[in-house]
Amino acid sequence: MSLWGMSLPWRRAPVAALASPLTVLVAAATALLACFLAASAVLISSSAGAAATDYESGITCPDAYGPVFSRAALTPETAAAVTDTVRRQAAAHGFPQPVASMFVGILTRSSFGPATGRKVMLGYRDQGLEHLQQLAGNGAPGLWIGDDLTRFSPVKPGDPAQLRGTDVAPVAGVYRALSVPPPRWWCSQQNNATVYVYADDPLSTIVFASDEKTYLDTLAAMKLRGTTLHISFYLDPPRTPAQARDYLNRSTVLIEAVRADLERQGLGDVVAMTRPFERSTQIAEQAGSNVLVSILPLAGISVLVGLGGIVTVALQWYQRRYPQVRLLAARGAGPWALGGFAVAELGLPILAGGLAGIALARFSLPLYAPPAHLDASPQLVAAGLAGAVLLIALALLAVVVALRTHREFQVGRVPGKARRWRLLAVVPWELVTAGVAVLGWTRLSGYGASSRMGSPLPQIDPLALTYPVFVVLTAGLLSARVAWLLLRVSHRLRIWSRPSLQLAIRRLAGARAPVTGVLVIGVLAIGTLAAGNGIAAGQHGALDSKSGALVGAVTRVDVETKVGLAGAAALPESLRSTSTLVGQTSGTGSLVLVVDPATFADDAYLGDLRDRVRALLPALRAPAPGGLPALRIGHTASQSADLPGLPPAVTVADLPWFPLLGGSPGYVVSRDALTPAQITALTNWTLLSTAPADQVSSALAAAGLSQANRVSQGGALDALPFYVVEWSFSFVSLLGGVLGVVAVLGLLVAVEVRRRQNALAGALVLRMGMGLRSLFGSHLIELGALAGLAALAGVGCGLTVATLAVPGFDPVRWLAPRPALPDQTGFVLAVVATGLAVVLLAGWLAVRSVRTARTAELLRG
Structure with missing residues (x-):
């Protein structure tokens, strides 16, 4: 045959693949799931880090994202010099205008018009009056007093003012006194800008100077030589750990520049220079890495399962295309050429499925990850990792077909090697997974210890977080072991009085390997989904119940x-x-x-x-x-x-x-x-x-x-430890769903692989007098037994594990109530309904091949 003739099958391979649309669909879906899981593992950990950054930004004072310069008991001249230095260096290093605050107190023997003999604090803050609710004012420079004093004395703008018995600038206005906690803009100045009501002095207030000059002149008039200085910046909240880290690096540069400038002025380390958001940045980065570490073993298992699906697709393709493969091998095509033939036929579906999986992982991110902003870098890493998985899948397809053809057409079957491979089935793998599960359980017992010691995040132990999955995997392997042994001895069973049941058992026994494979994946899928969904929901409920019990309602405030x-x-x-x-x-x-x-x-x-x-x-x-x-x-x-x-x-x-x-x-x-x-x-x-x-x-x-000690349920507890566990097990739920799809595809592939055998056997039993309805019932018994065992073992094991694990993952164990597994009735009903639908679909596919088969052609083939 000419070279052109030899290349013809390869050139027509993409079109020839359409002859078996189910194989094309399964190949594309398997690649989609493998690439989706590889990409989603990176994306969800990056989203967790970004969401943790958002959370830390939300609970941190908005002027604490950048550097902070502060010191108590500075002279007014030194405070002015430091403020000018920070403003100059901030402009040179691309920072916005800093906000300076100065306070002094407590000032006794203070009077404002008719209000005499008061205790007050005096302060000034850049842009402060713009962030106060002004009740009265004449626009002139002077002092602003809170309405917590004017409610008891008729003080008005223009009244004279005395501080410590010294005449100072008059009253310029009245503002709404800030309560505890104050608005976020005043968060860092809560101790200075709010009044704590004491039983012996209920009329204290904070007096704000209208401008910096008024404040300094007031200090000079009272001959006070000490003031508290606080300088900070209102930056945009960081959205990702990378942006927060960039703020820290820029803050370090500015701090060094200010320190050098002050040293040149002979002031040295006159103020403390800090980066308050550094700890929050570390916590956010740790949260992202904790989620990544906790889901990495699960992501690896899931990608391997996806690649195992590619191996199944390759073997199914080899069996379906065996006549043509044998003909091409007889004409001189080598193993790698035949492996390339498989890639030529299924490569495009796998490539399309992989690219679709990458796109699906990115665009469906809000469905399985916390809402957050993502940088371009993690998206590129996710796409690169998924692309690598896609290339491995294509290479694996070629290698499996090449090795199979090499063994069959070049060296023949080697019984010894086959026996060695069969020995792997004898190894008690369930003891290994059970040992890992027990080790994870022992690590789980100390999970919340660090939160009791003041750490905002419990230290994530991957074994503790993978404990539920290894328990479910152990249950799957045990179920498969029991099913394998029962099928090995099923040939002794004689119940021909019930032919539908007898035929179903014989079909199961004739396909022990695919049956046990689908069973393991099915138990792992349903059990993982049950455990992940239950633990994530339990963690969410624990945060709600514990914060609700601590606060007592949505809002709590002490009143008069x-x-x-x-x-x-x-x-x-x-x-x-x-x-x-x-x-x-x-x-x-x-x-x-x-x-x-x-x-x-x-x-x-x-x-x-x-x-x-x-x-x-x-x-x-x-x-x-x-x-x-x-x-x-x-x-x-x-x-x-x-x-x-x-x-x-x-x-x-x-x-x-x-x-x-x-x-x-x-x-x-x-x-x-x-x-x-x-x-x-x-x-x-x-x-x-x-x-x-x-x-x-x-x-x-x-x-x-009056009101004091206002607390809301949303801010009563540090929610990040709860969120980390919830995010991790949201991925576990996603993994369970994906593995469920893999199990369904595996079941459909198993039916497709046995299409010719089912058609021939079904046509013969129909000729022997069995009705089509009885044959359909036989397939339903076969498939229903497999799906039922997977559902029973998966649901039972998954919910049991979740029930035990939900209290174990509690990061605030010192606070009642004890978390518990939420009601899972809806989940169980959904599993049953899905299982019934899959069994009916697979049974219909199996019977359809019988109805459309021609017995003579099957026998001749």
Whole structure:
């Protein structure tokens, strides 16, 4: 044959592949999944690092991203020199205009018009008045005072002012006093710009100078020689660890330039020069690396499974194209040429599937990764890694076909080697995976220890995070081992009275290798999906429940005593339907909460205790002989029933945790069971509300009510340790879903590989009198047994592992309630429905080949 004739099959190979569309589809899908997993592992770790950077930026003061220059007790002249130096060097190094703050206090014997004998603090901050709510002002230079003082004294702009008995600039305006915590722009100056209300001095205020000159002149008039200086920069929040690291590098350069400039002026290290965001940058980088380290073994396993799918595709192609391969080998084509023939036929589908997998990994990133900004660098790394996997897949296709043809047409079959390969099936691999799982479990026991020691992130141990997967893998291998042994002895079974069942068992026994392979992947897929989904959901629920129990509601704020006393001061109208008031008292070792039974169950955070607490609250109203009815929380042997200033507690019920108390020992009593005198004796009152913190704060301020210690559920706990585990197991869930697709494809490939055998056997049994419906039922029994065993083992093992692992991954174990696995009924139903659909589809494909087969041609072939 001419060279042109010899090259003809290779040239027509891409078109010839269309003769088996299922093979083309499976090849493309397998390449897509392998490249998708390789790319997604890089992308999700990069997204985790970027999301951690966003989180750290959100909880860090907005002027702490760059360098900070600060010192207490500087002379005004030195403070002015340092400020000028920082401004000059910042402009030379591409930084925005710095914001300087100066404060001094506490200044006694201060007077403002009719308000005399006050204690105040004096301060100035660049652009400060622009970030205050101005209530009154005349635009003239002078001092601005907070309305926390004017509410009690009729001070107005233009009134004379004295600080420490010295006449200074007059009152220039009145501003809305900042509450705790202040707006984010003032975050770094909270200790200086907000007033902490003390019982002996409720009228203190912060006095702001309208400009820097007024501040310095005021210090000179009072002959004060010390001021606190703080200089910082408002940079754009960093979105990625790389951007945060760039800020740190630029900050270092600026710090060195300022230090050198100050040394030339003879000031030396007169101020402290720090980079506050350095620790946050390290935490964000660690979060990204923790996620990468935790998912790397799983990603490696999944890519290997994908490449194993390529091997299956290669073997299926070889079996389907065997007549043509044998003809080409007889005409002189070598193994590598035949391997190239397989690449020529399936290369384009694999290439297209791989490129689609890379694109899918990038554009579906929001579906499986935390929302974050990605730099170009990780995207290029992900594409490069996926491209390498794609090249390996093409090479693997060629190598498998080449080795198979070499063994069959050049050296013949070697029984010894085949026996050596069969010995691998005897090795108890499940003992190895079980050992790794046990090791991971021992590492998991100390998972949350670092968070108790103050570390913001628990140190990630890859074995701890892969423990659930290795447990599921062990279950899969055990299931496969049992199925293999049962199929080996199934030839002894004789139940021809039930031909559908007998034929199903014979077909399973005749394909032990693919059956066990699909079973392992199916158990691993379903179990991994169950464990990953359960642990991620459990971690999300743990953050919600723990922060809710710690805060007590969406928002918590301490209010004045008159608010807690009925009728003394009414809550603002906007808060009455969303808030409840809780009194607190202590003194006998137990904290006592006094709740309003009419509103508490609706507005406080109770989680899964809501129905139980709602049922118990009426019992707290009824009088109890010998004491006061109470709910006992976190009961310990040493917990006393004596209540401070109240009758002894008569326990109505025990609860494991309660809002504000967590799991600490305490009692909860009803306001309705107390006398007016007992209620009046309570001096600590807390407002719990389902409204956002800003809304609560604005409503209280508009009503002229003081507030302190405002806390919101979203910021009560450092959520990053919870997020790291949730992000890691979101990838585990993704891995389980992908492996599920691989298992389905493997099942369909197994049906396709046996298409001719199924057609011939099916046509013969139909000729022998079996009905088509019975044959379809036989295939459903075969495939249903395989899918059912995979689903049963996967769901059972995955949910069991998740139930045990959810408390183990708790990074804040000292805080109640204990996290638990959420309800998984929907997941189980979804697995059952998907399994039924796959079994019906595969059974229909198997029977279709029988219906369209011609028995004579099958026998002749």
